[in-house]
Amino acid sequence: MLDLKAIRERPEWVDERLKSRGGRYDLTTFFALEAAQRALRTQTEGLQARRNEISRAIGRLKASGEDASEWLAEMGELGPRLKESEAAMRVKEEELQAELTRLPNLPAEDVPLGPDESGNVVVRSWPEGFTSGPLTENHWDVGERLGILDFSSAAETVGARFTFFRGDGARLVRALTGFMLDLHTREHGYEEILPPFLANKESLFGTGQLPKFEEDLFCLRDDPFYLIPTAEVPLTNLVRGQIVEEARLPLKWTAWTACFRREAGAAGRDTRGLIRQHQFDKVELVWITRPEESMEALESLTRHAEEVLKRLELPYRTVALCTGDLGFASAKTYDLEVWLPGQGRFREISSCSNTLDFQARRMKTRLRRSTSKAVEPVHTLNGSGVAVGRALVAVLENFLQPDGSVVIPDALRPYMGGQTHIKPPTP
RNA sequence: GGAAGGGUGGCAGAGCGGUUGAAUGCAACGGUCUUGAAAACCGUCGAUGGGCGACCAUCCGUGGGUUCAAAUCCCACCCCUUCCGCCA
Structure with a gap:
């Protein structure tokens, strides 16, 4: 939610910022x-x-x-x-x-201007200078051949855009999740949270999913709850309605959750494979900060997500979203795009955003300075660290061997009981 | 699901029809004292909106109602605690 005072005091500036998003606001x-x-x-x-x-x-x-x-x-x-x-x-x-x-959030001043994703700017790549590599088989063929991804059973038991992970596939999901959580808690200073996977209207309003994007959410029939589309919702709402003492900031939380999305507007896109599912696992990162430190926090948070990909030895690039491609609540966003040799292109695997005080205003979350009794909205940030399903896709496609097996990245082996390969089942 | 109790300021906890935005305690902040700190003492101390300002309005879980007047009475709902039932 925008600051009423700011709109009154600088209407033409607010108007200009809103228009930079390209919508007709x-x-x-x-x-x-x-x-x-x-x-x-x-x-x-x-x-x-x-x-x-x-x-x-x-x-x-x-x-x-x-x-x-x-x-x-x-x-x-x-x-x-x-x-x-x-x-x-x-x-x-x-x-x-x-x-x-x-009304959506105002893009920050240093966000590149642009109408849509074509205006996004690559800010760095890893390995440095990486732009593409040799192509391989796509992950759904790999996964089905290895017997670790079962799409057809999921289609029977639920419908399209669901998956059964089996055997080493299920274990790999667990390994990726454990690896990411350990990295963030042990080395990046996050507190691990395991939140509810359902949330009420107030919480979804707080982070900005409601009222505008209700059609993207799964809703229960008999109870006033929604399935969370991201752990950002329960984590950020952990401070909803609160006045937080300055000394407690910044708060840094990480959580593994399943995420549920209706993908209402995505008919026909990514219909095969794990890229776009109604349910997927994600490790999320959330910060609650003082206003003056949130932009620096966004850099840190983004680096924390990047570190996941580096340790998994997955080539990626970091992209600054332009004004026309920003999400509703975000003032500034970096997407991490991982290289998928099965598709021959980069795909989003993480999105790290600073919403400034936009969510804090909706949630009524404020901080009390140690030096004064006045209160002011906190800043909130969120980012994927990273999407587990897409990380699994990236591992399958980037570590595929000529013999059809998949090598397990070193970082994951301790979480796979020392296993080094995923091999096709021997009949 | 059944029964009982309860939701008040950062926290604890009074108030149960009329200058009550709300006693008291803790915490916090300012000061006195002290080499410094602690203790003690004095003072300040909820939020939001409006006004240059003196001030004005709103807020005691949420929404209705009664009344000249509601934190206080009535109704509905939500949430929490305890006990019983059921259950991973």
Whole structure:
């Protein structure tokens, strides 16, 4: 949620930043609603002040046993007017709030300008200078041949975009997850969390999935809960509604969760394989910081995600998203794109964002400075560290051997009981 | 699912129709004292919106209702705790 004060003080700047996203975001509705709401509030508050005044007078008269009928008569006339005024104000306030929560975050000043993903900028590659490599078989063929990915059973038991991982495949998922969590907790200073996989409306509103993106979420039929589309939701909402002491910051959390997405707008895209599933595992990273340290935190968080890929020996590049490609809540985002020789291109495996105070405002999460009693919104950041399913894809395609087996990266071997290869089943 | 109790400021915890935005304690902050610290003492100390300001309005789980007036009474819902039942 944008800062009302900032919109009032620098409307043309806010407008310019909004337009840089490429959507047709417009402040005219907002200002019209705001003016109407303000007028109604002034009127309502005047009536409320009068009501309080009269009530106090009545109280005083009754206490001393005097007659208060004159005041009661005025109240009889004022009461209905006040009720009406309050109701009208509430309606306008809701409309204004709806408009405000519809607006996305403002891109940070150093985000490259661009209309869509074509405007994104590669900021670094690993290994340095890496742009492409030889092509190989795609992961779904590899996985099915090795007997570790079973798409057809999943299609029977649920439907499209689900997978059974079997044998070494299931174990590899567990290994990747354990490896990532250990790296982040032992070397990067994160606290490990295992959160609920369901969340309520308030939480999804806090991180920005609701109300605009409800069609992307799985929702339960009989209970007011949603399946989380990312661990960002439960982790970030860990501080919803709270005033956090400055000394506790920054908070750094990591969590493995399954993530659930309806992929409503993605019909026909990535229909085969693990790239786009309704359910996938992800290790998430979340920071809650002081405002002045959040941009530096984004650099750290991104490096932490990159470290996962380096240790797994997976070539990747780091991309700064342009204004037109930013997510709704984000002010600045780096995507990590891993090289997939089965597809002959880079695919997103992590997305690291600084939302500044955008989520904090929606969540009402503030910090209290040790030097003053005033409170101000915190900054929140999130990033994948990294997507487990896509990491598995990258391992299968990058470590495929001429003999059809897959070598297990050194970093994962301790998590695979020392196993070095995944070989096809011997019939 | 059944029964009982409870949701109040950063925390603990009073208030149960009328200057109560809310006693008290802890924490925090400022000061006195001290070589420094602790202790003690004095003072300050919720949030949001509006106004240059004196101030004004709103907020005691959420939403309705009663009343001239609601943190306080009534109704519904949500959440938490304990006991019983069921269960990994």
